[in-house]
Amino acid sequence: MKVFLSKNGLLIGLIAIFIGIFAIGGFYSRYVADQHAVLVLKAQQEQQEARQEATRVATYLALFSEATRAEKYIATTVTKTYNLSGNRGVFSPTIIDSYHIYNDDMEVGVVYVVGSKGHNEGLNIAYAIDFATDACIGVVVVAQAETPAIYGTLDAAWFNQFDNILLDASSIEIDAVAEATESSKGFEIGLLYAREVYAVESDFEIPANGISLVSMTYNYDPTSFATAVFIANVTHGSEGMTASVFLSRTYDYIGMADDSAALTIDEQTALKTLAAASGLVSNKSWFVSYNADTRVLVMNAKGFKATPIVVTITLNTTLDGIEGIPIITSTETYDNGDYDGGPAPEVEYNLLNQYLADGNFVVDGVADATITSNAMKQLIYLLDHFIITLTGDE
Amino acid sequence: MARFANGKAPFLRKADEKTYGTQVIMRDFLIGLLPLIGFAWYKNGIKVYIEGNATFLEMFYPIIFIILGGIISMIIEGLFFIITDKEIRSFKSLMNRLSLSYAMIPGILLAMILPLYTPIWVLIFGCIMATLVAKLLFGGFGYNIFNPALIGYAAIAFTLMGVINRAGGALNGSEVLVDAIAGATPLSTLSTTNVLSYQTLVAPYGSLWNFFIGTIPGALAETSALACIISFVWLSARKVIKWFVPVIYIGTVFILSWLIGIISGQTGIWFPTYSILSGGLMFGAIFMATEPVTTPKNPLGKMVFALFLGVFTVLFRFVGQYPEGVATSIIFMNIFSMPIDKWTGVIRTEGVTKKTIIKIVILVILIIAIAAYALFKASSIYTATIELPLIMRGWN
Numbered sequence: 001m002k003v004f005l006s007k008n009g010l011l012i013g014l015i016a017i018f019i020g021i022f023a024i025g026g027f028y029s030r031y032v033a034d035q036h037a038v039l040v041l042k043a044q045q046e047q048q049e050a051r052q053e054a055t056r057v058a059t060y061l062a063l064f065s066e067a068t069r070a071e072k073y074i075a076t077t078v079t080k081t082y083n084l085s086g087n088r089g090v091f092s093p094t095i096i097d098s099y100h101i102y103n104d105d106m107e108v109g110v111v112y113v114v115g116s117k118g119h120n121e122g123l124n125i126a127y128a129i130d131f132a133t134d135a136c137i138g139v140v141v142v143a144q145a146e147t148p149a150i151y152g153t154l155d156a157a158w159f160n161q162f163d164n165i166l167l168d169a170s171s172i173e174i175d176a177v178a179e180a181t182e183s184s185k186g187f188e189i190g191l192l193y194a195r196e197v198y199a200v201e202s203d204f205e206i207p208a209n210g211i212s213l214v215s216m217t218y219n220y221d222p223t224s225f226a227t228a229v230f231i232a233n234v235t236h237g238s239e240g241m242t243a244s245v246f247l248s249r250t251y252d253y254i255g256m257a258d259d260s261a262a263l264t265i266d267e268q269t270a271l272k273t274l275a276a277a278s279g280l281v282s283n284k285s286w287f288v289s290y291n292a293d294t295r296v297l298v299m300n301a302k303g304f305k306a307t308p309i310v311v312t313i314t315l316n317t318t319l320d321g322i323e324g325i326p327i328i329t330s331t332e333t334y335d336n337g338d339y340d341g342g343p344a345p346e347v348e349y350n351l352l353n354q355y356l357a358d359g360n361f362v363v364d365g366v367a368d369a370t371i372t373s374n375a376m377k378q379l380i381y382l383l384d385h386f387i388i389t390l391t392g393d394e
Numbered sequence: 395m396a397r398f399a400n401g402k403a404p405f406l407r408k409a410d411e412k413t414y415g416t417q418v419i420m421r422d423f424l425i426g427l428l429p430l431i432g433f434a435w436y437k438n439g440i441k442v443y444i445e446g447n448a449t450f451l452e453m454f455y456p457i458i459f460i461i462l463g464g465i466i467s468m469i470i471e472g473l474f475f476i477i478t479d480k481e482i483r484s485f486k487s488l489m490n491r492l493s494l495s496y497a498m499i500p501g502i503l504l505a506m507i508l509p510l511y512t513p514i515w516v517l518i519f520g521c522i523m524a525t526l527v528a529k530l531l532f533g534g535f536g537y538n539i540f541n542p543a544l545i546g547y548a549a550i551a552f553t554l555m556g557v558i559n560r561a562g563g564a565l566n567g568s569e570v571l572v573d574a575i576a577g578a579t580p581l582s583t584l585s586t587t588n589v590l591s592y593q594t595l596v597a598p599y600g601s602l603w604n605f606f607i608g609t610i611p612g613a614l615a616e617t618s619a620l621a622c623i624i625s626f627v628w629l630s631a632r633k634v635i636k637w638f639v640p641v642i643y644i645g646t647v648f649i650l651s652w653l654i655g656i657i658s659g660q661t662g663i664w665f666p667t668y669s670i671l672s673g674g675l676m677f678g679a680i681f682m683a684t685e686p687v688t689t690p691k692n693p694l695g696k697m698v699f700a701l702f703l704g705v706f707t708v709l710f711r712f713v714g715q716y717p718e719g720v721a722t723s724i725i726f727m728n729i730f731s732m733p734i735d736k737w738t739g740v741i742r743t744e745g746v747t748k749k750t751i752i753k754i755v756i757l758v759i760l761i762i763a764i765a766a767y768a769l770f771k772a773s774s775i776y777t778a779t780i781e782l783p784l785i786m787r788g789w790n
Contacts, residue, residue: 010485011476018469025462025514029561032455033511036562036570039447043570 056126056142060099060111063128063138067108070099075112076200080193083262084117085176085185090265091117093193096124096142107131110201112194113142118186120145125187127194129167134204136165136191146183153179162187167195168207192264211236211267216280218382219246219257220389222290228254229286232275236267249283251275285379287386295319299383301348301375303332309348309372311379319390321359326352334369344372351376355384420496422632426625430506430677431460433608434615438510438566447567456614460505462514466521467501468492474530495535500524503543503681506615507674507721508550511562516554520546540728541688544721551718569611579612580605580672581711581719590660590776596668605671616677619670626680635684636693639700643679644670646704650765654712657773675707678720688728695731695738698757702727702734705764712772 005012061067075098081090097113113126122145130137139162144151154177161175172192176184199206214233219225228246235242243260245253253268263271275281288298288310295315300308310329313322330344339347347369354363361384365373435457443453475482475491482488501521508517524546532538550558564579580599596602599610608618616622630637651669655661670676683689683703690699706723710716737757741750 007483010483010488011473014469014472014476018466018473021462021466021469022515022518025518028455028458029511029513029515032452033513033561035449035452036511036567039567040562040565040570 056140057099059140060126060128061101063111063140064101064103064109064130066103067101068104069102070111071102072097072099074098075197078193078197078200080196081265082189082192083265084189085181088182091189093117093189095197097126098197101128109137110198112197114190114193116186116190116193118144118146118180118183119150123183123186123190125190127162127191129194129198131202133164134167134198136162136167136194138163139187139191144183146180146186150180151183153177154183158184162191165191167198167204210240211263211270211274213271213274213278213280214242216247216275216278218281218385220287220382220386222287222292225287226289228257229283230275230281231257232271234263234271236263245271247271247275249286251283282378284375285382287382290386295323297383297386299379301379303330303372303375304335305331305333307331309345309375309379311348311352313383315387315390320387322356328352330372332369332372334366334372339366339368341366341369347372348376351380355380359384361385417493419634420499422629422634423499424502426629426632426634427502427506427681429621429624430615430618431457433618433621434460434506437608437617438614442567445568447570452567456510459508459510459512459514459517459614460502463501463503463505463517463521464498465501466518467499467504467525468497470521470525471495471497471530474526497525500529500542500546504546507543507547507613507677509558509562509564510566510614511564512550512558513561516550516557519554520550522546523549536687538687539731540725541682541685544682544725547721548718548725551721564613565611580610580668584672584711584715588776590655590658590665592662592664596664602664602667602671605668610672612672613674616674619676622676622680629680629684635680636696638693639684639689639696640676640679642697642700643683643703643707644675646701647675647707650704650708650768651712653769654708654772654776657769658776660776669708669711673711674720678724679703682720682724688731690731690735690738692735692739692742694742695735698734698738698761699727699731701761702730702764705761705768708772709764709768713768713775715775 057070061070075095077095079092081092083089084091094115095112096115097111099111100107101109101111109128109130111126111128113124115121116123116125122143124142124144126140126142127136128138128140129135139159158175158177165172172188172195174184174188174191176188195206198204212235214235216230216232219228219231221228224246227248229249230247230251232245232247233242234245241260243263244257245263246255246257248254251272253263253271256262283302285299285301288300290297295317297313297315299311299313301311302308309332312327312329314324314326315321316323328345328348330348332344332347333339334341334344334347341347347366350366351363351373355361361381363377363380365377438456439448439453442448443450471492472488475488475495479491482491501524504520504524505517508520524542527549528540528542528545529535529538532540580595583598584595596605599605604610606619608621610617626635626637626640629635648666648670652663652666655665679700683700684696690696703723706726707719710719710722716722734757737753741753744750746754
C-alpha cells in the first residue's frame with residue numbers, strides 16, 4: 001500500500017481534488033444559481049407589476065380632461081360599514097390605492113381605488129373625483145371576481161352613469177341592473193365610501209341625511225316583538241319616501257317593517273338618535289314571549305335594579321282578560337330601600353291588582369317605590385294594549 | 395550577417411533572464427489582470443451584496459470562480475504531466491513543471507470571459523478544452539496554435555450556452571432588477587436589431603460612461619474599458635505586450651464602425667465609441683491578440699494581424715450579427731499567424747521588392763476587400779433612426 005501510494009499518491013491526490021472541485025463546485029454553483037433564480041423571478045414580477053401599474057395609472061389619467069401625471073399616496077383610513085343587498089349583512093370597504101392627479105403642478109383631482117363587495121369580495125373599483133366639481137367623473141374596474149355571466153350585464157351604458165355624479169347630493173343611489181343587483185350595489189358602496197374618504201381628506205362636506213321621524217309605536221306582534229320592540233314611521237331620502245322601521249329596545253335598527261328599501265347605515269344611525277330623543281315611547285317595559293297555545297305571555301319591566309322584573313301572565317280563553325294570578329319575579333329594592341312596606345314583589349302586585357280590579361291601565365303608583373311603579377305602569381299599558389290587539393277591540 | 399531565430403516565442407537574452415525572464419513576464423501579466431479581476435469582484439459581488447441583491451456567499455462567487463479556473467487548469471495539466479511524463483513523481487517536480495508551463499493562465503482567462511452564472515462543471519469542461527485540447531495535445535506551452543482560453547470559450551459557447559443561461563446567464567443580482575435592460579448584453583441587443591439608435595443600443599444600459607466604467611451586463615471580467623486601459627498601460631510599460639497591437643485592432647474597429655454608421659445614416663461619434671466599448675474587444679485586444687505564442691512574432695506581422703482582427707471582428711459582429719465576434723476572429727486568425735509571420739518577416743527583411751510586392755498586394759487587397767464587404771453588407775442591414783426635418787413634421 002505504501003509503495004502504491006508513493007508511486008501514485010500524487011495522481012490520486014490530484015484526481016481526488018479534481019473530483020472534489022467538481023462535486024462541491026457543482027453544489028455551490030447550484031446554490032448560487034437558485035438564489036439568483038429567486039431574484040430573477042422577483043424582478044420579473046416587480047417589472048410586470050410596474051407595467052400593470054403604469055397601464056392602470058394611464059387609464060386613471062384618461063378619466064380627467066386635463067391630467068398629466070399621477071402621484072401615489074396613502075389615503076386616510078376611514079371605517080364605515082354598509083348594508084349589502086339581499087340581507088347579506090354588512091361590509092366595510094377599504095382603500096387599496098390612492099392617487100393625487102395633477103395637471104403639471106396643479107392638483108386637479110384624486111383617484112381612490114376602493115375594495116368593495118358585490119356578489120363576492122374583490123370588487124376593486126377606481127373612482128375618479130374632480131376637485132372643481134366635487135363629482136365622480138368616472139370609474140375603472142381594477143379587479144372583480146363576480147359571476148361572469150351576471151357581471152357581463154353591466155354594459156357601457158350602465159357605467160356611463162358614473163361620468164358625473166355630484167357627491168354633494170343628499171342621497172346617492174346607483175341604478176342597479178336587475179340581473180346584477182349585488183354587483184351594482186358593490187359599485188354604490190364603493191362610491192359612498194370614496195365620498196367618505198374624500199370628505200375626510202378635503203374640505204368637502206357630505207350633506208346631512210334626509211331622515212325624519214314621523215311617529216313611533218309599540219310592536220304588538222308576538223312573532224317579532226321579542227326583538228323589534230318599536231315600530232318607527234319615517235320619511236327619508238331625497239324624495240321623502242315613507243317607511244316603517246323595526247327598532248330594538250335600545251332604538252337600534254332591526255329591519256324594515258314594510259316593503260321599503262332598507263335604510264342606509266347613516267340613516268339608521270340618525271334614526272336611533274331621533275328615536276331615543278323623541279320621547280314618543282318608553283323602553284321601560286317590553287314583551288319577551290307569547291305562546292298562543294298556552295296563552296302565556298311573558299313580559300319584562302326595568303325597575304330600580306339592573307335585573308328586570310319578570311311578569312308571567314296567562315290570558316283567559318277568550319283572550320280578553322287574565323286568568324289566574326300573574327307570576328311576578330322581582331329583585332327590586334324600591335328606591336334603594338326607602339319603601340317601608342314588604343319586600344318585592346309587593347309593589348308590583350299592588351299595581352297589577354289595580355289593573356285587574358277595574359281593567360283600567362291607568363294605575364296609581366306606590367310612594368317610595370316610584371321607579372318600580374313607573375316600570376309597572378308601562379308594563380300594564382303594554383299588557384292592556386296587547387290584549388286589545390288580540391281581541392281587536394279599541 | 396544577421397541571424398534570425400525561427401523557433402517558438404518568446405525570445406529572451408539569457409542575460410535578461412532575472413529581470414526579464416518568462417517568469418517575470420508572467421508575473422507582470424498576472425498583475426495586469428488584477429484591475430479586471432478586482433473590478434469583476436466589485437461589480438458582480440461586492441456591489442450587488444451592498445445593494446442587498448446577493449447573499450454573503452454569493453458575494454465571493456466571482457472571485458472564487460476566477461481562482462477556480464486557474465486551479466482547475468493547473469490540475470488538468472498536472473494530471474497530464476503525471477500520466478505522460480514518467481520523470482514527474484514528486485509534488486516539487488510537478489510544481490516546477492507547472493510553473494514553466496504557466497498552467498493557471500488559460501483557466502484564469504477563460505473564467506474571466508465567461509458569464510457570471512456559469513456552472514462550475516461547465517468551467518471544468520472549458521478548462522479541459524482549453525488546457526488539454528488546445529494546449530497540451532499540441533505540445534504544451536509554446537507549441538499551441540490556438541489561444542487556449544478562447545478554444546475553451548468557443549467549446550462552451552457552441553455547446554453549453556443554454557445551460558449557462560438557464561443557470562442565470564450574465565446578469566448579476568442588481569442587473570436583473572433593472573427594467574430598462576433590453577438584452578442580456580449590449581452586443582446581444584445589437585444582434586437582434588437593425589436600427590442603429592442610441593435609444594436602443596446605449597440608453598437601456600445608461601450611457602457611454604457606463605460602458606467605459608464597465609457597469610453594463612457582460613462576461614465576468616471583460617466589461618470595464620477603464621480597467622482594460624489601466625492593464626494596457628501596465629503591460630505596455632512592462633513590455634509584456636506590444637502597445638500598437640491593441641491600438642491598431644481597436645482603431646480598425648472604431649474606424650470601420652464609424653463608416654458603417656455613416657453609411658447607415660448614423661453619423662454620431664457615439665456609435666463607433668459604443669462599438670469599441672462593448673463586448674470583449676478591449677479585453678481581447680489587450681490580452682488575447684497580444685499572446686506571444688499564437689500570434690505573429692515580428693512587429694509588421696503583429697500589425698497585419700491586428701488589422702485583420704479588426705476587419706474580421708467588424709464582419710462577424712455587424713454582418714454575421716454574431717455577438718462573439720472578437721473570440722471568433724482571434725481563433726480564426728490564429729490559423730494564419732504562421733503564414734502572416736513568414737510573409738511579413740520576408741517583407742520586413744527584404745523590403746519592397748519584386749518578390750515581396752505580390753505578398754504586400756495580396757495582404758492589402760485582402761484587408762481592403764474584407765473591410766469593403768463588411769461595410770457593403772452592413773449598410774444594407776442597418777439603418778439609423780431618421781429624424782424628419784422640421785419643415786416636414788407637420789405633413790402627416
